[in-house]
Amino acid sequence: MTMTSDHDPLPAVTRGFDRMLTQLAEASPAAKLSYQGRVLDAARRLLKLPGGVAELEARAGALDDAGIFAGTDWAVPSGLVPGMVGNTLRAADSRTVALECLSLLRFLAVARGEHAPPGLPREHAHHFLTQVLALNLDSILGTHGEAARALAHDLTPAVDGLLKRLLEGVGTGGILTRLVDEVWRILRQRPLQVDHVKSMILQIAIAMEREGGGIGVRDARTGADRLISALFGPSELCREDPGLEVYRARLAASDPGALQAEATGMARAMHDTGLVSDYHAAFLRFILDSGQTHLLPDALGLSSTGLDALRCYQPLVQRLIDVAVHPGTAQAVLGVSLMLERGIMYSPPIAPSLWRLLETSLTPTCEAALNTAFGTAVSPHQRLVGGMLCLLGQPLGVGQGNNPTCQSARALSIWALNDPDYLFWLLAQVTANDRVIMYFEGAALDSSLLPAGLAQNTPLDADPVSVLLVPHLDRIYAEMGRRVADRPEDPHRWINPELHGWWVGREFHIAVDIATGMLKDYAQFIRDFHLAYHPLHNGNEPVVHPQPAGIAVTDSNGVFVGWHAITIVRVALDQGGDMRVYFFNPNNDSGQDWGQGIVVSTHGNGERLGEGSLPFAQFASRLYIFHDDGLRTPLAVPVDDAKLAQVRDMALQSWARDRIAT
């Protein structure tokens, strides 16, 4: 006897699933592992049945609570990256696919407010799902390419169904508009890593092509067109995306006027979006190969500052372009352009450092790391030069990827901004010897002799410089932590100046008592912060060097999420006359809602590329660590108590709620 076809198997399979779910829920923490496999297998069967997704959806929170994610990479949802979901859903192992599906349903439950695991705010879940949907529009719209079809497995229809369900859950209304807005919002922060943005744009392009006037296409049209054309047709001669071969032929047949128009068109699209088209890379190579370097300033979109830097270092810049700019590494064009604009090449060690980098050969370990992370389309050395140019051009564009290495990412950003020749020196140590030596309170720390730090593996979802340097920095950071572990105060008091450089202020202020986690002299802490950083209180002294600082991150309800490392870059008046703190957040996306109306702005309030900003008081209310240079000004203006009370109230009603010492 087998199941008859008119009999619905769903209730029986659901009953079996519930039995195994109960087993998992009742298992002790150590034994969860041994019950997860069968639950995932049962989930896989449910997924395949009509109505099965709904059954799983109803149990998403219970599954999370039962421990289905315990001990896996999915255990900490806030650390998951939307860009990796698509790949996992196409994985060959059906249990991995099932686990990812359950994880997505968990996000849906959180987005709906039905489930509230720690560290995953509702907005974050919603945001995450929007990005997942954007990156997988092909599955939702059924526009699988050949490649996707080849990878299809027996869960593929179920996965497509699940994504549609998520779309319903998140809301279909104007999804494209929101996706386009989302892409713009991310791009305005000028991240170094734009691959996932590019694939989102590709999905949007396909969706618009297919849907005509469907899911919110009309509203999205203008914004999307600019994004799509920046990638696939930024100028007159490639408007219809003819392919690189055709484009090169057209360039060869063009008159000077047409080439001039190409140069300005390319540059305009690049600076508008932060995206560089492969056509742009092809164009640069064409003008170098055909000796028309007079078009270079326009093709890079340089101002008089950049132009002057180019003129001073033209042979070097051309070599850099020749090595680093290829179709596939086109973003390096933006890196070159912005690096020239920053004027850092006038600093004596920079040009020689770049020459050294151009001539350097990488150790086999470095080559292998870069090849693993980026593939072998261009050589590891070319990849690294391009990566370094991008980092120097966009110091605030570096992100930690899905790695617990915010300290290292922040350090790279600070050096790129403030101390680029030191960054070159660190990189040279790694490319030559696979190690970094730093000194901590006089003792040499050799990264090649130290155990792994926070990141257990080499981060692969990061930029080329991070891929090489972060494993070393992470170890050194961890070792510094070990060396001060027995001191009764926050380790960053000693680590921050030693890790980053002499210019990190040696006066250390912290809002909480390390032993108890309770607030300590908090009013004084806020007062000190004003006197150190607020130009209207500190004698109008600007932030001289970017300073590491620590913030208490809160979710949109003002609930404490965790401690996080950021950089205070500037404090200045915005266009509206409000004093704002401009800062860098290494977590890939600065735009966050911290509750109580505190929404980090990334655009429109005087931010430079990659900066996030908040009004001074709002920023102060989330701050818990800062450094100060200790210089006192006779012009200090006392902070009035009402101002202090305002900041303190915001803190006490959010992250510090349970930290009031009694």
Place this chain on the structure above:
Amino acid sequence: MTSKDPNKGYVAILGWSLRCIDALEKFDRRYLIVAPKWAEDYAKQHDIPFLSWDFERLNDRSFELATTLKDMGVDVAIPLFEETVEWAGAVNAVLLDNPRLLGQSMLFRDKSLMKRRAQLGGIRVGIFEEAMDHSDVIRFLKRVNQTLLKLDGDPNDPIHFKAFDKAGCLGHRVIRSPDDVAAIADEEFPALLESHLDGWEFAVEAWIKDRKIQFLNISEYVTLGYSVFVPATPELEKYREAITKQIERLIEVFDIDFGFIHPEYFVTNDDTMYFGEVAYRPPGFNAFELMERAYGFNAYQALVLAFDPKATQEELDAFFPTPVKDAMGHAGCFGVYPRRRVVSELSVPEETENDPYFEFHELAPPMETKVTKRTAFGTHWGLVYFFGEDPHRLRDLLKAQEELDFYV
């Protein structure tokens, strides 16, 4: 975690098993896991009471382990795997001040000694002999078939070749011809040789306390090395009384005061019962889980009760259900071996997965595409679990799995 009762026994578990740990976390006995170093990190991470011990090395440190446990106040040691049975014997000899336990455990560990002891005790066993090398095997094969009055050229009756000290089907070969003998590697010797018995093979799980059977389960093999289910069909259960007598005999002959045994028997056409072998540890093929599914009691907790010198008869009586009668159904599992020489993926057959008796499987995707040829009864690639009302349907279903491909 269930709170621990300091007036009840404190047990040391020799061997690492997550299921066992789970059972103990939910039980009122204090416990300590004694297992190899590789498990230490995991144990620490989950706050599991843990003592790192290397069971690979020879017995000369058993006294050290025993005194360590004694100093900690441990009452008794419980072996989970074949390799830890003699360690438990040695340790318990000290903890319970009973030197006989070490010798007893050696009997359980050596299949040849075990058979002789059974034979001396008047238990019926097949013909057996020890083999030191290949020539012993050839001679045994010849002698057995001579006895059966076979002529040269007649197909031989098979003989069985078993490693002395391996659990279950590991190192178990069926020998039919001198060619089979040649395929045996030198390092598999010494070994035990047995005549083949045509009959119905089954296993018993018995929890013993104060020389009394506390609970007796009969596990029916559908095909040896492939599938088993509990409780057995009525046709096998009708022997329960006879089987119980056999087990009581075993308790006498092996002088078993307490603990858990897992013997295997044959019953031949004329209802004669032959003893195969006995192990002093939980059975393979996850039979404990099958019992939990069928009866709802945790077999690991039962194990602890049977070993704990402080457990009372009332406690045991309350713990165990009535065999067969209290079963909620029949639970069985099937061990999957890939049937093809080259496999690329795991693909559970539709007819298996859609069967209402199917519960779940613990099959992993293939790590290698090429399947090594099975020489002995090897290790399966994972188990498929079934549960249902009708033992005959379950038996036929398990049998049918043998003809299906789980890896393609």
